[in-house]
Amino acid sequence: MSNPVRAVVWLAVAAVGAVSVATIGFHRGEQINAMWLVVAAVCSYALGYRFYSRFIAAKVLALDSLRATPAERLENGRDFVRTNKWVVFGHHFAAIAGPGPLVGPVLAAQFGYLPGTLWILAGAVFGGCVQDFVILLFSTRRDGKSLTEMAKDEVGRVGGLVAYVAVVSIIVVLLGVCALIVVNALKASAWGTFTIAMTIPIALLMGVYVRRLRPGKVLESSILGFVLVLLAIWGGQWVSQTPSVGEYFTLTAPTLAILIIVYGFAASALPVWLLLAPRDYLSTFVKLGTIALLALGIVALRPTLHMPALTRFIDGTGPVFAGNVFPFAFITIACGAVSGFHSLIASGTTPKLISRETETRMVGYGAMLAESMVAILATIAACVLQPGTYFAINSPAGIVGQAPESAAGVISGWGFPVTAPDMHALAQAVGEQTLFNRTGGAPAFAVGMAHIFSHSIGGQALMAIWYHFAIMFEALFILTVLDAGTRVGRFMVQDALGHVWKPLGRTSWYPSILATSALMVAAWGYFLWQGVKDPLGGINSLWPLFGIANQSLATVALCVGTTIIIKMGRARYAAVTLTPLIWLVAVTFTASYHKVFDPNPRVGFLAHAQQLAGGAPAAATARLIFNDRLDAAVTGILIVMIGVIVVESALGWARVLSGRAEARVREAPFVATRFAAEEQG
Amino acid sequence: MMAASVFSRFVGRVLDIVRATLGEIFEESAYARFLQRQGLESSREAYARFLRENELSRGRRARCC
Numbered sequence: 001m002s003n004p005v006r007a008v009v010w011l012a013v014a015a016v017g018a019v020s021v022a023t024i025g026f027h028r029g030e031q032i033n034a035m036w037l038v039v040a041a042v043c044s045y046a047l048g049y050r051f052y053s054r055f056i057a058a059k060v061l062a063l064d065s066l067r068a069t070p071a072e073r074l075e076n077g078r079d080f081v082r083t084n085k086w087v088v089f090g091h092h093f094a095a096i097a098g099p100g101p102l103v104g105p106v107l108a109a110q111f112g113y114l115p116g117t118l119w120i121l122a123g124a125v126f127g128g129c130v131q132d133f134v135i136l137l138f139s140t141r142r143d144g145k146s147l148t149e150m151a152k153d154e155v156g157r158v159g160g161l162v163a164y165v166a167v168v169s170i171i172v173v174l175l176g177v178c179a180l181i182v183v184n185a186l187k188a189s190a191w192g193t194f195t196i197a198m199t200i201p202i203a204l205l206m207g208v209y210v211r212r213l214r215p216g217k218v219l220e221s222s223i224l225g226f227v228l229v230l231l232a233i234w235g236g237q238w239v240s241q242t243p244s245v246g247e248y249f250t251l252t253a254p255t256l257a258i259l260i261i262v263y264g265f266a267a268s269a270l271p272v273w274l275l276l277a278p279r280d281y282l283s284t285f286v287k288l289g290t291i292a293l294l295a296l297g298i299v300a301l302r303p304t305l306h307m308p309a310l311t312r313f314i315d316g317t318g319p320v321f322a323g324n325v326f327p328f329a330f331i332t333i334a335c336g337a338v339s340g341f342h343s344l345i346a347s348g349t350t351p352k353l354i355s356r357e358t359e360t361r362m363v364g365y366g367a368m369l370a371e372s373m374v375a376i377l378a379t380i381a382a383c384v385l386q387p388g389t390y391f392a393i394n395s396p397a398g399i400v401g402q403a404p405e406s407a408a409g410v411i412s413g414w415g416f417p418v419t420a421p422d423m424h425a426l427a428q429a430v431g432e433q434t435l436f437n438r439t440g441g442a443p444a445f446a447v448g449m450a451h452i453f454s455h456s457i458g459g460q461a462l463m464a465i466w467y468h469f470a471i472m473f474e475a476l477f478i479l480t481v482l483d484a485g486t487r488v489g490r491f492m493v494q495d496a497l498g499h500v501w502k503p504l505g506r507t508s509w510y511p512s513i514l515a516t517s518a519l520m521v522a523a524w525g526y527f528l529w530q531g532v533k534d535p536l537g538g539i540n541s542l543w544p545l546f547g548i549a550n551q552s553l554a555t556v557a558l559c560v561g562t563t564i565i566i567k568m569g570r571a572r573y574a575a576v577t578l579t580p581l582i583w584l585v586a587v588t589f590t591a592s593y594h595k596v597f598d599p600n601p602r603v604g605f606l607a608h609a610q611q612l613a614g615g616a617p618a619a620a621t622a623r624l625i626f627n628d629r630l631d632a633a634v635t636g637i638l639i640v641m642i643g644v645i646v647v648e649s650a651l652g653w654a655r656v657l658s659g660r661a662e663a664r665v666r667e668a669p670f671v672a673t674r675f676a677a678e679e680q681g
Numbered sequence: 682m683m684a685a686s687v688f689s690r691f692v693g694r695v696l697d698i699v700r701a702t703l704g705e706i707f708e709e710s711a712y713a714r715f716l717q718r719q720g721l722e723s724s725r726e727a728y729a730r731f732l733r734e735n736e737l738s739r740g741r742r743a744r745c746c
């Protein structure tokens with residue numbers, strides 16, 4: 001394409017994108033079509049990738065296609081393997097795409113579709129993608145070092161320690177919240193519980209199949225596993241309609257919580273091949289297929305968004321979680337906009353597969369754009385629901401009451417009409433007893449997804465199957481995060497304890513495996529239990545805590561990125577990481593302040609504890625007060641750590657910029673690629 | 682005719698990439714490299730050795746939220 005033609009094409013993309021964003025931003029009082037969000041996203045991503053990531057690649061990071069990557073220099077056919085860029089892209093996307101970009105946007109939809117959509121677009125293009133790209137490149141230049149190692153080497157010992165504690169903290173909070181979402185999705189649902197329970201023997205069967213019957217045929221076993229999961233969904237309907245069987249799978253939230261805690265411990269202590277790996281394969285298989293299906297469904301159906309652009313709850317009185325649109329929309333949606341957790345993946349397996357340095361742009365920046373698109377799809381799935389239905393599903397009993405009539409009355413009183421008979425009919429259509437008070441985001445997403453799918457394929461007759469397919473898909477996702485996360489956390493704890501007493505650091509020593517697995521499971525299990533027992537549904541307290549932890553990790557990653565950019569002598573371009581860093585510091589500090597000190601008991605942990613302390617004394621109340629204070633302490637610790645790393649980084653930048661310290665980056669020495677001819681050709 | 686041939690080459694290339702990506706995600710490629718590196722034929726024992734070799738790095742692989 002010649003230059004003028006190319007310029008015209010990009011101008012057209014920019015114009016279409018601008019019109020779409022303006023339509024999303026300025027339409028009030030009438031419903032808009034979901035395709036405006038899709039088009040705005042596609043145009044923003046195309047422009048961000050073509051221009052912004054190219055600028056970062058050329059000017060800020062100075063990617064060098066002639067520099068050998070660790071996959072070339074250290075190639076061992078095992079961890080370090082030169083891999084096709086599209087393959088690395090798919091591999092990286094599969095690792096970063098989890099339940100977060102699905103659940104966060106659904107919860108944030110209580111503010112309307114506008115705040116979440118704008119944050120997802122701007123946050124990804126200017127923040128999340130930049131973070132993933134920069135960390136991937138810097139890890140690639142350091143032989144695949146992890147974020148914590150880079151923080152220690154480049155920022156300082158304190159930075160390394162803070163990064164380590166932040167990683168362990170986020171894993172603990174994340175797993176607690178994820179488990180809570182599964183519990184809320186499965187409680188009193190025989191169909192859902194049966195389907196998810198069946199995925200455990202299916203995963204075990206896959207493990208045995210691939211090890212004993214058809215060694216190494218993982219894809220084949222995943223297809224088999226997927227077929228069995230579909231049969232389990234189909235069988236779940238029979239279970240839910242057969243009271244004598246269904247009663248065994250109709251479980252309360254505390255019972256489900258205990259089962260998930262036991263499962264997490266088993267998954268961490270059992271050999272990887274038996275449960276974790278096959279489950280991961282199955283989850284990835286379902287994940288990639290379902291996301292593609294959802295995208296096709298939305299494009300085919302082109303649904304109307306019933307949720308308004310902004311709701312009254314931007315003032316902080318929302319039933320899903322309390323807090324103003326700033327800062328809470330920005331910590332509620334982490335994955336999909338900026339997710340610190342991605343920096344662990346970008347400094348984990350992916351840098352060891354990169355063939356050429358220039359490919360980090362497509363893999364790091366590009367895969368995050370794809371994840372951001374998933375968040376847009378989730379926003380659409382939530383906003384195609386009638387707002388009354390959305391709030392009926394997502395509002396906890398502590399806010400709207402347990403009785404369907406009273407809950408419907410409260411929600412209608414907010415200006416979002418809904419009736420108990422309508423909700424009952426919807427519950428019947430999806431094969432559930434009730435859809436009131438199903439907090440956590442997963443059931444609302446599943447209803448939205450079932451709505452889109454059933455209007456595309458199968459009509460109302462398949463609504464229940466699609467709903468349970470969506471629930472299975474989310475729970476499978478989440479349980480994979482749970483077992484992988486518990487194991488990763490266990491290894492991190494073992495690494496730390498190994499400094500205290502060597503045998504504890506041996507990852508094959510069973511007493512250490514059991515002790516550290518129990519420690520990790522107890523830590524996230526406590527948060528889960530706290531959420532299950534919380535009269536406000538748990539999400540109100542725990543999801544913001546998770547958001548703060550995740551954005552804190554992003555702050556660490558952006559501190560590392562900015563430090564390295566300044567040390568590279570490119571301080572004039574440091575704004576590319578410094579700007580999202582300043583934004584995240586503002587967001588996390590403000591959110592943390594509100595979560596700890598806000599006088600509104602629905603927002604501030606301490607105010608809530610004080611309110612409870614003023615009531616009638618009881619054992620349950622004492623525990624709730626303790627939980628509030630614990631959450632306040634965890635938030636406080638996170639924010640102090642972030643303060644420490646930001647200050648340490650800023651002092652380091654000042655020393656380098658004033659010439660008081662040597663600007664020396666600790667990257668692997670330059671080695672010319674053996675494939676230079678191929679590059680130049 | 683020419684366009685059809687270009688299109689079929691393109692589709693073939695896309696399918697190759699999808700197959701390779703699935704192979705990498707599902708670690709079939711890693712197993713094939715292991716067999717080549719060790720000079721082994723695929724068998725239960727070889728796969729068990731491959732799993733043992735990968736146990737540690739596999740277990741440390743985080744899955745994002």
